[in-house]
Amino acid sequence: MNTKWIAPILLFVLCLSLPGCASAPQTLTVSEVIEQAESLNGETIRVRGVAYIWTDPSSSEMWNYGGCIPDSAGPPKWDVVIGWLTLYEAIDRNNLNTNGTPREMKGIRIADSSFHCDGGVCGLTCQPFTVSSHQTYEFTGTLHVDETGGPTLEEIDLEQSAWLVDGELQPIPAENFPVVFP
Numbered sequence: 001m002n003t004k005w006i007a008p009i010l011l012f013v014l015c016l017s018l019p020g021c022a023s024a025p026q027t028l029t030v031s032e033v034i035e036q037a038e039s040l041n042g043e044t045i046r047v048r049g050v051a052y053i054w055t056d057p058s059s060s061e062m063w064n065y066g067g068c069i070p071d072s073a074g075p076p077k078w079d080v081v082i083g084w085l086t087l088y089e090a091i092d093r094n095n096l097n098t099n100g101t102p103r104e105m106k107g108i109r110i111a112d113s114s115f116h117c118d119g120g121v122c123g124l125t126c127q128p129f130t131v132s133s134h135q136t137y138e139f140t141g142t143l144h145v146d147e148t149g150g151p152t153l154e155e156i157d158l159e160q161s162a163w164l165v166d167g168e169l170q171p172i173p174a175e176n177f178p179v180v181f182p
Contacts, residue, residue: 025043025044025045025046025140026046027046027047027048027138028045028046028047028048029047029048029049029089030047030048030049030087030088030089030106030107030108031089033045033047033108033143033151034106034108034151037143037145037149037151038145038149040143040145041143041144041145042142042143042144043142043143044140044141044142044143045140045141045142045143045153046138046139046140046160046161047087047108047138047139047153048136048137048138049087049088049089049107049108049136049137050087050088050089050090050091050134050135050136050137051085051086051087051131051132051133051134051135051136051137052085052086052087052088052091052107052133052134053083053084053085053117053126053131053133053179054083054084054085054086055081055082055083055117055124055179056081056082056083057081080118080119080120081117081118081119081120081121081124082116082117082118082124083116083117083118083119083124083126083179084109084110084112084115084116084117085109085110085115085131086107086108086109086110087107087108087110087137087139087153088105088106088107089105089107091105091134108143108151108152108153109150109151109152109153110139110141110152110153110156111141111144111152111153111154111155111156113154113155114141114153114154114155114156115127115128115129115131115156117179119179123178123179124178124179125176125177125178125179126176126177126178126179127175127176127177128158128174128175128176129156129158129172129173129174129175130172130173130174130175130177131163131172131177135163135164136163136164137161137162137163137164137172138161138162138163138164138169139153139156139161140156140157140160140161141153141154141155141156141157141161142154142155158171158172158174
């Protein structure tokens with residue numbers, strides 16, 4: 001028996017048994033995913049983009065109607081506020097609406113089943129992981145393309161996802177976090 005092949009074979013088998021070792025998808029940019037969305041539909045992908053947390057109503061709409069109003073002042077204009085996460089190729093600070101939201105940019109929405117926020121006009125609680133708008137993230141999940149061609153990333157695998165901190169990928173904290181409005 002030739003023993004020189006035992007060590008490489010054992011290393012190969014060990015690698016296959018480690019989570020993500022043999023199956024880590026290539027990291028794609030947001031624009032690559034949008035361009036290839038139809039062919040990637042239903043596939044597990046890893047995408048890198050800049051996060052933005054949207055709210056409905058927007059923070060500027062809430063501010064126009066008085067912002068955070070204490071309960072003693074009566075019912076607010078909106079008693080329910082929701083939020084969702086979208087990844088963009090980049091967020092150009094020179095291409096923002098007057099309320100600070102991204103303008104005319106195509107992005108990849110993160111499915112509500114993987115990330116969502118809810119609350120009121122004084123703030124939201126987002127879950128199940130911490131995200132900051134205008135920060136770069138790499139998410140691994142299943143791409144779904146809806147009937148309009150809009151891409152959504154579902155079933156986010158937090159263990160295979162990361163965020164960019166000082167040029168290095170770090171684990172994403174898995175916790176609920178507050179978003180407070182002025």
